[in-house]
Amino acid sequence: MNFADFNEIWLADFEFFQPDGERPTPLCLVAREFRSGRLIRLWHDDLTLLPEPPFPIDSNSLFVAYYASAELGCHLALDWGMPACILDLYAEFKCKASGRQTPCGFGLLGASTYHGLDSIESAEKDSMRGLAMRGGPYTVRERADLLDYCQSDVDALAKLLPAMIPQIDLPRALLRGRYMTAAARMEWNGIPIDVPVLRKLRSKWDSIQDHLIDRIDRDYGVYDGRTFKSERWAAWLVEKGVPWAHTPSGSLALDDETFRQAARMYPEVSAMRELRATLSKLRLHELAVGYDGRNRCLLSAFASKTGRNQPSNAKFIFGPATWLRGLIKPAPDTAVAYIDYEQQEFAIGAALSGDHAMMDAYTSGDPYLAFAKQAGAVPPNATKETHKDERDQFKVCALATQYGMGATSLAIKLGEPIVRARELLHLHRETYHEYWRWSDAARDYAMLSGRLQTVFGWTVHVGTNANPRSLRNFPIQANGAEMLRLACCRATEQGIKVCAPVHDALLIEAPLAEIDQTIEHCQAIMREASEIILGGYSLRTDVEVVRYPDRYMDKRGAKMWEVVCDLT
DNA sequence: TCTATATCACCC
DNA sequence: AAACGGGTGATATAGA
Numbered sequence: 001m002n003f004a005d006f007n008e009i010w011l012a013d014f015e016f017f018q019p020d021g022e023r024p025t026p027l028c029l030v031a032r033e034f035r036s037g038r039l040i041r042l043w044h045d046d047l048t049l050l051p052e053p054p055f056p057i058d059s060n061s062l063f064v065a066y067y068a069s070a071e072l073g074c075h076l077a078l079d080w081g082m083p084a085c086i087l088d089l090y091a092e093f094k095c096k097a098s099g100r101q102t103p104c105g106f107g108l109l110g111a112s113t114y115h116g117l118d119s120i121e122s123a124e125k126d127s128m129r130g131l132a133m134r135g136g137p138y139t140v141r142e143r144a145d146l147l148d149y150c151q152s153d154v155d156a157l158a159k160l161l162p163a164m165i166p167q168i169d170l171p172r173a174l175l176r177g178r179y180m181t182a183a184a185r186m187e188w189n190g191i192p193i194d195v196p197v198l199r200k201l202r203s204k205w206d207s208i209q210d211h212l213i214d215r216i217d218r219d220y221g222v223y224d225g226r227t228f229k230s231e232r233w234a235a236w237l238v239e240k241g242v243p244w245a246h247t248p249s250g251s252l253a254l255d256d257e258t259f260r261q262a263a264r265m266y267p268e269v270s271a272m273r274e275l276r277a278t279l280s281k282l283r284l285h286e287l288a289v290g291y292d293g294r295n296r297c298l299l300s301a302f303a304s305k306t307g308r309n310q311p312s313n314a315k316f317i318f319g320p321a322t323w324l325r326g327l328i329k330p331a332p333d334t335a336v337a338y339i340d341y342e343q344q345e346f347a348i349g350a351a352l353s354g355d356h357a358m359m360d361a362y363t364s365g366d367p368y369l370a371f372a373k374q375a376g377a378v379p380p381n382a383t384k385e386t387h388k389d390e391r392d393q394f395k396v397c398a399l400a401t402q403y404g405m406g407a408t409s410l411a412i413k414l415g416e417p418i419v420r421a422r423e424l425l426h427l428h429r430e431t432y433h434e435y436w437r438w439s440d441a442a443r444d445y446a447m448l449s450g451r452l453q454t455v456f457g458w459t460v461h462v463g464t465n466a467n468p469r470s471l472r473n474f475p476i477q478a479n480g481a482e483m484l485r486l487a488c489c490r491a492t493e494q495g496i497k498v499c500a501p502v503h504d505a506l507l508i509e510a511p512l513a514e515i516d517q518t519i520e521h522c523q524a525i526m527r528e529a530s531e532i533i534l535g536g537y538s539l540r541t542d543v544e545v546v547r548y549p550d551r552y553m554d555k556r557g558a559k560m561w562e563v564v565c566d567l568t
Numbered sequence: 569t570c571t572a573t574a575t576c577a578c579c580c
Numbered sequence: 581a582a583a584c585g586g587g588t589g590a591t592a593t594a595g596a
Contacts, residue, residue: 230592
């Protein structure tokens with residue numbers, strides 16, 4: 001596959017209006033055919049008259065954009081078809097420069113500058129973006145300005161493309177472009193939200209906080225309104241003669257762990273700890289919910305070094321604490337399902353390293369218990385119930401190794417002596433010998449070559465000062481991201497309504513009558529995606545179904561949800 | 569008073 | 581020197 005195989009190469013950019021939580025409204029489109037230079041400029045009124053894009057979108061044409069999910073969202077808004085072949089220069093630039101210093105970030109301007117090209121001033125960009133965000137109506141002059149600005153981005157794209165072509169791995173680039181279609185569809189769908197309850201929470205939030213602070217802080221006097229004053233806390237500690245830990249920079253350590261430790265010796269600290277923990281979990285200001293009651297926001301595809309999506313935690317319902325997911329509620333006659341890979345990272349490590357013991361552990365259905373058995377720590381007939389404590393320790397150990405945790409941290413996490421942590425880590429190395437050889441090799445390869453890649457070529461660049469734990473983690477996390485992207489592509493292409501991707505999970509939606517078969521379909525797709533990424537190795541998935549009129553509830557957040565509901 | 573930095577909490 | 585990967589974002593305090 002080659003650029004020359006395409007009859008036409010269209011560079012496209014839309015300006016659009018999109019308030020938080022809403023779908024985009026296209027304002028204008030500029031498109032230019034790369035080789036002929038043919039130019040199309042269309043304002044909103046003309047766009048809406050077109051039943052199809054003013055350029056071909058079949059597989060003989062290449063659609064080029066910068067962060068294409070925005071353009072593709074406009075296609076959805078106009079009820080246009082999706083281009084068969086998409087090249088997203090944002091994704092390609094990320095691939096090329098991820099981990100490297102870029103003088104002006106990862107926007108179109110950054111990519112142009114990186115390649116020694118001039119493009120428009122960022123000040124002009126800001127003012128035009130402001131104009132688009134303002135929304136209509138627009139004067140004749142403003143329309144012309146927006147179209148000119150839109151065209152300047154297309155012109156920049158036209159310069160950027162030839163600069164980047166020599167290093168683009170086209171088949172894999174098209175796979176990344178394909179994901180942008182899936183991202184656009186997911187951003188379009190959004191997540192159904194219980195708006196009446198959201199409204200209630202928002203309106204009562206401050207008074208709940210005040211109520212809690214009033215009740216507890218009268219014994220301490222450390223809050224100024226809703227603000228915790230560390231000076232006052234320091235004074236209280238001195239008055240009570242309570243010794244306290246400090247951060248490296250010398251200020252008071254105020255993390256929950258410090259409070260927990262202190263509360264053991266000085267029980268009067270407990271109430272303040274509880275108060276802080278409760279207050280810290282109360283955040284829901286910016287959640288982006290549209291007039292149709294759907295949570296929508298930019299998924300920020302390919303944003304992280306490992307290629308994960310990184311949507312705003314404030315805007316995205318899966319960002320804040322888990323109890324807020326109680327706000328997810330399917331509309332009448334529909335259901336949602338949260339389908340996630342079981343122990344995805346453990347399985348990826350097992351399969352990519354070819355460690356048979358580790359693969360067997362995954363296949364057993366309970367990798368952590370299997371690990372304990374393989375290590376000889378529990379008898380072969382042990383179960384979750386008979387050896388819960390041992391299983392928990394091996395679970396924590398297995399997860400810790402994925403991030404390269406050391407014995408000291410593991411010991412703290414387990415509440416066990418450091419010798420026990422060392423023993424567990426040693427058992428992991430002994431039991432999963434091949435895995436460690438593979439992990440060492442990834443680290444060494446990265447240090448020698450200066451980069452790491454996934455099976456489909458997502459790349460990170462590393463310097464000589466790279467963190468070895470990041471290097472070991474990259475193949476696992478980044479191939480996991482690759483797997484979920486593929487699943488998103490197939491699911492959306494096969495007509496499944498995907499509301500959101502969540503790193504190792506999909507939230508899908510279907511009419512009540514179809515939900516069961518849709519779940520099966522989606523699970524099959526996710527399994528196939530794992531097989532494609534892992535050379536035939538299959539991952540299992542878990543499902544949580546929520547049918548109208550129930551609401552979604554994460555186990556971890558159920559208690560907090562109750563507490564809050566009692567106070568409202 | 570505004571901004572930068574450090575710290576912390578949360579997610580997978 | 582630290583030793584838990586990838587993130588976003590709120591908050592408190594220090595500094596301009």
